[in-house]
Amino acid sequence: METDKKLKVLFLPRWYPHRGDSLYGLFVKRHAIAVSKYADISVLAVVLDKNNKQLYEVESQLSNGLTEIIIYIKKHQSKIILLNTIINTYRYITAHIAGWNILLQTDNKPDICHVNVLTRAGAMAFFFKKRYGIPYVITEHWSRYFEFNDTYKGVLRKFITKRIMNNATAMSTVSNALKEAMNARGLKHKKWEIIPNSIDTIKFDIRPLEHNKDTIRCFHISCFEEQSKNMSGIIRAFKDAVKVEPKLELIMIGDGEHWQQTVDIAKELGVEDKVIFTGTLENSDLTNMIDRCQFSILFSNYETFAIVIAESLACGKPVIATKVGAIPEVLPAEFGILIEPKDENALTNAIVEMAHNIDNYDADAMRNSVVEKYDAEQVGYQIFQFYKNAE
Numbered sequence: 001m002e003t004d005k006k007l008k009v010l011f012l013p014r015w016y017p018h019r020g021d022s023l024y025g026l027f028v029k030r031h032a033i034a035v036s037k038y039a040d041i042s043v044l045a046v047v048l049d050k051n052n053k054q055l056y057e058v059e060s061q062l063s064n065g066l067t068e069i070i071i072y073i074k075k076h077q078s079k080i081i082l083l084n085t086i087i088n089t090y091r092y093i094t095a096h097i098a099g100w101n102i103l104l105q106t107d108n109k110p111d112i113c114h115v116n117v118l119t120r121a122g123a124m125a126f127f128f129k130k131r132y133g134i135p136y137v138i139t140e141h142w143s144r145y146f147e148f149n150d151t152y153k154g155v156l157r158k159f160i161t162k163r164i165m166n167n168a169t170a171m172s173t174v175s176n177a178l179k180e181a182m183n184a185r186g187l188k189h190k191k192w193e194i195i196p197n198s199i200d201t202i203k204f205d206i207r208p209l210e211h212n213k214d215t216i217r218c219f220h221i222s223c224f225e226e227q228s229k230n231m232s233g234i235i236r237a238f239k240d241a242v243k244v245e246p247k248l249e250l251i252m253i254g255d256g257e258h259w260q261q262t263v264d265i266a267k268e269l270g271v272e273d274k275v276i277f278t279g280t281l282e283n284s285d286l287t288n289m290i291d292r293c294q295f296s297i298l299f300s301n302y303e304t305f306a307i308v309i310a311e312s313l314a315c316g317k318p319v320i321a322t323k324v325g326a327i328p329e330v331l332p333a334e335f336g337i338l339i340e341p342k343d344e345n346a347l348t349n350a351i352v353e354m355a356h357n358i359d360n361y362d363a364d365a366m367r368n369s370v371v372e373k374y375d376a377e378q379v380g381y382q383i384f385q386f387y388k389n390a391e
Helices: 026-035 081-105 120-132 155-166 176-184 231-244 259-268 283-291 307-314 344-356 363-374 376-390
Strands: 007-013 039-049 056-063 066-074 112-116 136-140 170-173 192-194 216-222 248-254 275-279 295-298 319-322 336-339
Touching: 007 026, 007 120, 007 376, 026 039, 026 066, 026 376, 039 081, 056 081, 066 081, 081 120, 112 120, 112 376, 120 136, 120 155, 136 376, 170 176, 170 376, 176 192, 192 376, 216 231, 216 283, 216 307, 216 344, 231 248, 231 259, 231 344, 248 283, 259 275, 295 307, 295 344, 307 319, 307 363, 319 344, 336 344, 363 376
Parallel strands: 007 039, 007 112, 039 066, 112 136, 136 170, 170 192, 216 248, 216 295, 248 275, 295 319, 319 336
Antiparallel strands: 056 066
């Protein structure tokens, strides 16, 4: 997969990892890293931070082959909402212009811009196109277009979003389900591709460990946000599953705004000795914990992609998940059990069924399927071809 020339590409993300949250928009950074083998990638991310001491603060660095320019701006907060909007919008725009000037000074003027997550980042790409003649493409990750989320609202937002999409050279989403949801909202484009998120198939691999035969471990990984991930439903269903299969143990991996609430629910239900909360785990700490488990659970009310499913399968772990968003695209039926969202009885039954039939799943087949679709090199080349096809 060699190319004659490396394009210069500027990522303009709405979400991107920063000093306040290393996981925020991590999937966007993974896309940027994946395509950096085939193109010269710069990233210009603007972060509004109410705790920022300075009005503007610029961080510029080389990271994983990317030129990253992250500009932190002090978020204006007052009792006048309209004033806040005006001031913060002005600061957001001027920060992007400052970042653009840094790119010009360092000879990193892009051949094309790549917007990740509409709408505000797309507005900047639209401006750069009109001002400097730089075309742009869009990748959408946000679940707000689905009926079960339904946060794509407002006449002005819808007008601006359609205008930005109409002026894009090409459009992509991380799943076909998201494309269909956007199309249903009247958001269409003649050049539209499905480009999935990528995973590190070297990091997430099959490493069989000896398991305690007296314990059957399942695990859940998330940002601990109750509305979308439904951790409380997992705990309740798990409690009933333990009554049938006492060997079960649940590992809850991650952190977030509803972490303590979930811990309290486990205590209230009397399963705190069966549910282990690890907090956020990264790198070998994460994969070592996955290695100790037999299967994964994701009981989401909505999902745009569900990268944790692909990561679980890459490690040879079957998955129980809900039939929402793109999950049926990511989880083939032979590699797990699909259930309806919020159906705790179905989840209980699925946990027991998988615990008793775990040896019937083909770990190598799971991994091979994921490598074929979501390996970083494969996805990176797909993104590069997305740029080339947009010319």
